[in-house]
Amino acid sequence: MKLMNAAVFFILVPTLTPAFDPLSTSIFMGGAAVTWQLLSPHSWLKCSLLECCNMKDTLNLSVIKMDLDRKVFGQHLAIQIVLRALSANMHFERPRKPLVMSFHGWTGTGKSFVSSIIAENLYQLNIPRRRFVHHFSTVLHFPHLSHVHLYKEQLQNWIRGNVSACPRSLFIFSEMDQMPHGLIDSIMPFLGYHEEINGVYYGKAIFIFLNNAGGDKVTEIALDYWRRLKRREDIPVKELQSLLAEEIFRNRNSGFFHSQLIQKNLIDYFVPFLPLEYKHVRKCVREELRLQGHPEDEDLMTEIASTMNDYPSEERLYSSKGCKSVASRVTLSI
Numbered sequence: 001m002k003l004m005n006a007a008v009f010f011i012l013v014p015t016l017t018p019a020f021d022p023l024s025t026s027i028f029m030g031g032a033a034v035t036w037q038l039l040s041p042h043s044w045l046k047c048s049l050l051e052c053c054n055m056k057d058t059l060n061l062s063v064i065k066m067d068l069d070r071k072v073f074g075q076h077l078a079i080q081i082v083l084r085a086l087s088a089n090m091h092f093e094r095p096r097k098p099l100v101m102s103f104h105g106w107t108g109t110g111k112s113f114v115s116s117i118i119a120e121n122l123y124q125l126n127i128p129r130r131r132f133v134h135h136f137s138t139v140l141h142f143p144h145l146s147h148v149h150l151y152k153e154q155l156q157n158w159i160r161g162n163v164s165a166c167p168r169s170l171f172i173f174s175e176m177d178q179m180p181h182g183l184i185d186s187i188m189p190f191l192g193y194h195e196e197i198n199g200v201y202y203g204k205a206i207f208i209f210l211n212n213a214g215g216d217k218v219t220e221i222a223l224d225y226w227r228r229l230k231r232r233e234d235i236p237v238k239e240l241q242s243l244l245a246e247e248i249f250r251n252r253n254s255g256f257f258h259s260q261l262i263q264k265n266l267i268d269y270f271v272p273f274l275p276l277e278y279k280h281v282r283k284c285v286r287e288e289l290r291l292q293g294h295p296e297d298e299d300l301m302t303e304i305a306s307t308m309n310d311y312p313s314e315e316r317l318y319s320s321k322g323c324k325s326v327a328s329r330v331t332l333s334i
Helices: 002-019 022-030 032-039 044-050 061-071 076-091 111-122 145-165 184-191 215-227 237-250 278-291 298-308 326-333
Strands: 099-105 133-137 170-174 206-211 269-273
Touching (some): 061 076, 076 111, 076 269, 111 206, 145 184, 237 269, 278 326
Parallel strands (some): 099 269
């Protein structure tokens, strides 16, 4: 185990040494006592200089529930599923497989926001998160279809290296609807029920996929409930998750088109993000006014929320952009 820790450490050295000046680097590399400290899992020096992995889980489910309830609007289903998923995963000291969640909904409904709240609560505030939270943007990191083979190899190496350094790593994949077909299947070995793979344990890792794909299906079901005078709170979670899995598996505009991750049931939770109604957008405006340091303005909240509700064209029940442009609208209106 010590040899494996040492190997991981020296692999990471090129990325760490730029933080030191030449003198500090030479001392750092040459001092046997310092090196020993750095190889010790919980040494004060490693935690101070190398942003050590927080091996003891610090997620407080009561706190994250309070954060989600206070900051996320109109997503009772998503909050319910996410809390259940995190609770089940954290219950086990050594989970049998990584936690894998796929978020689906229109833009601006809170998918990225919820993933950021999870990241904020997953690690202690005084420990920098950039070495433990890894965000992949399809447009930025996987832009060329002709390079898919290379991307697969890079993605596997990146996940393997980061989980080796920190078992409780969080991986967030955005714009999954633009992911080249087949690319995401390259990480399939890491998501299954394995004790270890080549000496690396992946069960504490968390994977979150953000998808606009499936958003139309979620909206279609929510609208159907509204037209039948049923409450959105009564939409059955299991049925909606099953429909989402089928939808994105058959959808060519989905990174999960005919994906083995779905075929082999490696995605634990398909999380629906419902379209936002007027009352939800209004809450977004109120929160943005607070964040920008302005007093509540009832007329402004009504004005902005009213202009953002545009779907369907007749009923104008939902905001097709969710709360995406609320911040800019508030800024321009003040």
